[in-house]
Amino acid sequence: MQSRKEELLERIRTKIRVTCDMPDLLIDSITFPDRVAQFKVMLQAVGGEAIELVQGENMQELICSRFPESKIIASNLPEISFATINPDQVDDPHELAYIDLAIIRGEIGVAENACIWIPQMMKERVVCFIAEYLVVLLERSALVNNMHEAYEQISFHDKEFGVFISGPSKTADIEQALVIGAHGAKGVLVILT
Amino acid sequence: MSTKHTKAADRFIANKAQEVWHNQTLRFVRDKRDNMAMQLPEWETLRETAHQIKMHTITHLDHYLNEFSMHAEANGVLVHWAKDADEHNQIVYSILQSHGVKKLVKSKSMLTEECHLNPFLIEKGIDVVESDLGERILQLMHKAPSHIVMPAIHLKRQDVGRLFETKLNTEKDNSDPTYLTQAARVHLRQEFLTAGAAMTGANFGVASTGDVVVCTNEGNADMGTALSPLHIISMGMEKVIPDLKSLAVFIRLLARSATGQPVTAYTSHYRKPREGSEMHLVIVDNGRSNMLGNEDHLQTLKCIRCGACMNTCPVYRRSGGYSYTYFIPGPIGINLGMSRSPEKYSDNLSACSLCYSCNNVCPVKIDLADQIYKWRQKLDSFGKADPAKKNLSVGMAFLFKRPVLFQTGLKMAPVINRMPRFFVYNGLNDWGKGREMPHFAIHSFAALWKKGKISGANQKKKNAES
Amino acid sequence: MKVGLFIPCYVNAVYPEVGAATYKLLDYLGVDVDYPLKQTCCGQPMANAGFEDKAIPMAEQFDQLFESYDYVVGPSASCVAFVREHHPDLLKKTGHRCHTAHAIYEICEFLHDVVQMDKLPGTFPHKVSIHNSCHGVRELHLSSASELNIPPFSKIKDLLSLMDGIEIFEPAQVDECCGFGGMFSVEEPSVSVCMGQDKLRNHMQTGAEYITGADSSCLMHMQGIAERERLPIKFIHVTQILASGL
Numbered sequence: 001m002q003s004r005k006e007e008l009l010e011r012i013r014t015k016i017r018v019t020c021d022m023p024d025l026l027i028d029s030i031t032f033p034d035r036v037a038q039f040k041v042m043l044q045a046v047g048g049e050a051i052e053l054v055q056g057e058n059m060q061e062l063i064c065s066r067f068p069e070s071k072i073i074a075s076n077l078p079e080i081s082f083a084t085i086n087p088d089q090v091d092d093p094h095e096l097a098y099i100d101l102a103i104i105r106g107e108i109g110v111a112e113n114a115c116i117w118i119p120q121m122m123k124e125r126v127v128c129f130i131a132e133y134l135v136v137l138l139e140r141s142a143l144v145n146n147m148h149e150a151y152e153q154i155s156f157h158d159k160e161f162g163v164f165i166s167g168p169s170k171t172a173d174i175e176q177a178l179v180i181g182a183h184g185a186k187g188v189l190v191i192l193t
Numbered sequence: 194m195s196t197k198h199t200k201a202a203d204r205f206i207a208n209k210a211q212e213v214w215h216n217q218t219l220r221f222v223r224d225k226r227d228n229m230a231m232q233l234p235e236w237e238t239l240r241e242t243a244h245q246i247k248m249h250t251i252t253h254l255d256h257y258l259n260e261f262s263m264h265a266e267a268n269g270v271l272v273h274w275a276k277d278a279d280e281h282n283q284i285v286y287s288i289l290q291s292h293g294v295k296k297l298v299k300s301k302s303m304l305t306e307e308c309h310l311n312p313f314l315i316e317k318g319i320d321v322v323e324s325d326l327g328e329r330i331l332q333l334m335h336k337a338p339s340h341i342v343m344p345a346i347h348l349k350r351q352d353v354g355r356l357f358e359t360k361l362n363t364e365k366d367n368s369d370p371t372y373l374t375q376a377a378r379v380h381l382r383q384e385f386l387t388a389g390a391a392m393t394g395a396n397f398g399v400a401s402t403g404d405v406v407v408c409t410n411e412g413n414a415d416m417g418t419a420l421s422p423l424h425i426i427s428m429g430m431e432k433v434i435p436d437l438k439s440l441a442v443f444i445r446l447l448a449r450s451a452t453g454q455p456v457t458a459y460t461s462h463y464r465k466p467r468e469g470s471e472m473h474l475v476i477v478d479n480g481r482s483n484m485l486g487n488e489d490h491l492q493t494l495k496c497i498r499c500g501a502c503m504n505t506c507p508v509y510r511r512s513g514g515y516s517y518t519y520f521i522p523g524p525i526g527i528n529l530g531m532s533r534s535p536e537k538y539s540d541n542l543s544a545c546s547l548c549y550s551c552n553n554v555c556p557v558k559i560d561l562a563d564q565i566y567k568w569r570q571k572l573d574s575f576g577k578a579d580p581a582k583k584n585l586s587v588g589m590a591f592l593f594k595r596p597v598l599f600q601t602g603l604k605m606a607p608v609i610n611r612m613p614r615f616f617v618y619n620g621l622n623d624w625g626k627g628r629e630m631p632h633f634a635i636h637s638f639a640a641l642w643k644k645g646k647i648s649g650a651n652q653k654k655k656n657a658e659s
Numbered sequence: 660m661k662v663g664l665f666i667p668c669y670v671n672a673v674y675p676e677v678g679a680a681t682y683k684l685l686d687y688l689g690v691d692v693d694y695p696l697k698q699t700c701c702g703q704p705m706a707n708a709g710f711e712d713k714a715i716p717m718a719e720q721f722d723q724l725f726e727s728y729d730y731v732v733g734p735s736a737s738c739v740a741f742v743r744e745h746h747p748d749l750l751k752k753t754g755h756r757c758h759t760a761h762a763i764y765e766i767c768e769f770l771h772d773v774v775q776m777d778k779l780p781g782t783f784p785h786k787v788s789i790h791n792s793c794h795g796v797r798e799l800h801l802s803s804a805s806e807l808n809i810p811p812f813s814k815i816k817d818l819l820s821l822m823d824g825i826e827i828f829e830p831a832q833v834d835e836c837c838g839f840g841g842m843f844s845v846e847e848p849s850v851s852v853c854m855g856q857d858k859l860r861n862h863m864q865t866g867a868e869y870i871t872g873a874d875s876s877c878l879m880h881m882q883g884i885a886e887r888e889r890l891p892i893k894f895i896h897v898t899q900i901l902a903s904g905l
Contacts, residue, residue: 113455126419160465173327184412546840553806569709627852628883649686
């Protein structure tokens with residue numbers, strides 16, 4: 001017996017009258033002379049903040065100074081020694097329900113819209129979404145101009161999930177008034193290293 | 194001469210303050226969209242490319258759907274195929290049932306609205322929780338969305354404040370959006386933490402990788418799917434695109450067109466099920482394949498549901514989403530409704546002045562206004578033409594086919610100028626509702642021409658010379 | 660150059676002065692202008708209402724009357740757009756080829772693109788607000804549509820700028836529909852009038868004395884509202900300004 005899939009695909013085949021060619025995707029797209037500056041401006045515009053780590057500055061001290069109230073801090077990054085919970089070492093994602101701060105690593109930053117590509121590199125990815133505040137570490141050299149360049153470069157790690165995050169969670173569903181912190185992070189700090 | 198839309202629009206406009214707010218607020222979203230579009234020199238190239246990618250994909254839909262589903266299956270995703278809404282709902286329910294799910298959290302999905310999934314599941318005893326703030330507000334009110342991207346745009350903050358007072362125990366008379374959003378955050382966080390399954394729609398399905406891509410601002414799709422052991426995706430079959438390179442084009446257009454943001458806060462790529470969880474993908478036809486066979490209206494299948502056509506539509510902005518009889522309003526809704534059932538949804542065709550602004554804002558260049566024009570031509574053939582409009586058109590054609598009669602008409606017309614107001618401005622004169630009649634000229638252009646009263650300097654000179 | 664003058668039905672009946680001004684402009688250029696007396700209507704009102712078939716005899720009549728001219732020129736963007744965009748399809752249904760779709764021009768287009776007029780005698784010492792009509796902008800491309808990221812231009816503005824003393828303004832939401840829309844105006848009167856009121860407000864906020872444009876139909880709709888509400892604003896077709904010194 002023909003499967004439902006085959007039936008629907010066959011139905012589609014009988015309906016198609018004309019066929020169109022795939023266009024050329026070489027689009028001459030916007031670039032920025034100073035990607036770091038553009039990224040910072042865009043991240044601010046979407047409600048986040050990017051700062052550059054200066055040489056000799058201690059990253060952990062910097063984070064602590066920015067989030068002095070945070071008690072429960074989640075991270076699996078080796079350079080973050082003050083984390084109180086490790087998303088690799090929980091049995092169930094619900095154990096990460098009440099974290100104040102998560103510190104994660106991003107792989108690509110996009111100057112045109114402040115997106116950061118974050119492939120899942122921890123056992124429980126909920127940490128990226130459920131924390132009250134999010135810190136993303138990103139190498140300055142990983143900034144690209146636009147999404148075309150970003151999609152050329154993205155890679156998935158073994159978990160095969162990835163997300164572009166651009167600033168904090170937000171909504172304007174009540175009277176179009178912008179409110180930061182709908183479900184996800186109420187603030188996103190990007191540290192450019 | 195009026196449709197269900199006309200009457201509903203009258204009611205919407207009767208609340209002038211509401212109409213003004215709705216109009217101006219959505220026009221502001223259009224302005225934000227313009228601002229984004231003008232910042233990208235390649236904007237028009239992006240639109241043209243997006244149009245071509247979509248035309249290519251929908252005209253090779255069998256190929257791309259096959260490729261997409263093969264990759265998804267290879268990634269460990271369980272793929273289901275549904276020919277219609279009933280089948281879709283049954284599939285979703287049977288998945289939930291086999292996992293013993295009592296509570297389902299959903300992120301925004303117009304397809305599940307189309308299939309009326311929520312009432313179906315609720316009747317079966319499933320606790321269905323919408324998690325997009327706007328959708329949740331409407332669910333608590335037992336109302337439908339009035340816009341596909343800003344579902345609660347017709348409500349005022351006080352409406353939400355009063356609702357949350359009774360449903361979420363918020364402070365009396367506090368309708369501050371930040372306060373109300375925080376209350377919803379706390380309330381929905383508990384729902385996320387206690388749900389047995391999460392459901393999302395799909396903005397895009399990437400054939401070359403099997404990725405399902407979902408765009409949200411709130412992060413609700415990820416909150417749900419990262420916590421619960423079951424992720425169900427409901428996806429219309431037209432959502433498939435060839436590859437990640439194509440995706441870049443659409444991601445650049447989507448949020449800029451929809452809300453005037455450079456991108457949504459979250460662009461999530463679901464490729465494999467999360468460790469210890471299952472991922473199900475339901476690919477739905479529900480009339481889409483029929484649209485493929487209709488060359489005049491094929492292009493509606495390109496839609497990426499950004500809502501830009503609603504925000505620019507001068508009629509939508511002044512009549513509200515509920516004035517349309519199809520669940521998707523505005524220019525795209527008029528056309529999608531007609532493609533679904535022309536007999537049932539033809540009332541919406543009056544909601545268009547043929548200004549063509551929708552064609553110009555559409556990021557995938559759907560010929561929305563042209564399609565409305567074409568649908569109007571078909572109304573008479575299935576008995577849905579307005580008799581008054583038809584009589585008027587027949588009458589005009591009769592007159593215009595007869596130049597001599599037309600000339601007589603031109604002579605007679607000024608009589609109207611001198612009629613008592615009562616004869617001209619009565620309930621039968623739809624023009625006279627809010628407007629004075631035009632004043633017919635005592636001598637028409639044709640009459641002046643015949644009398645030699647139309648002249649120019651050169652011609653006078655020539656006449657003098659000869 | 661033989662030009663057939665196309666005076667749309669409602670211009671004929673309500674605004675003969677617009678026809679006269681159009682004639683004056685063409686005559687000033689020294690072209691051979693003729694007005695075929697048997698013309699009536701392009702058929703757009705019936706077609707936009709959903710009765711395209713009723714418009715076929717009008718399209719046939721129109722094509723026969725005007726096929727012998729080098730150019731067909733008319734003072735109405737919407738009617739010209741209908742001939743150009745729809746008459747070929749209408750005539751195809753009866754097995755005819757449309758001769759006029761490529762020859763027809765709206766008067767501003769004709770002056771700007773074909774004649775490339777760069778000077779015009781006359782002064783018009785008034786403030787005017789340009790009404791960029793939907794079909795003028797989005798079908799005839801008389802100006803750059805506000806939705807598109809293309810270099811800005813306005814043929815009407817270029818032409819009006821040839822007049823001495825004129826002050827030219829454009830309303831906020833520069834090319835939003837005024838709500839006329841042919842039969843839309845009587846099928847959806849509430850929305851139509853509401854759109855017109857908003858459009859009038861934007862025009863009047865420029866401080867202009869006149870609203871001018873290439874479509875008398877939009878002007879007629881807005882004028883009807885302005886008269887009902889006794890608003891202090893005047894209406895003038897763009898050809899009347901351009902021909903005022905001839």
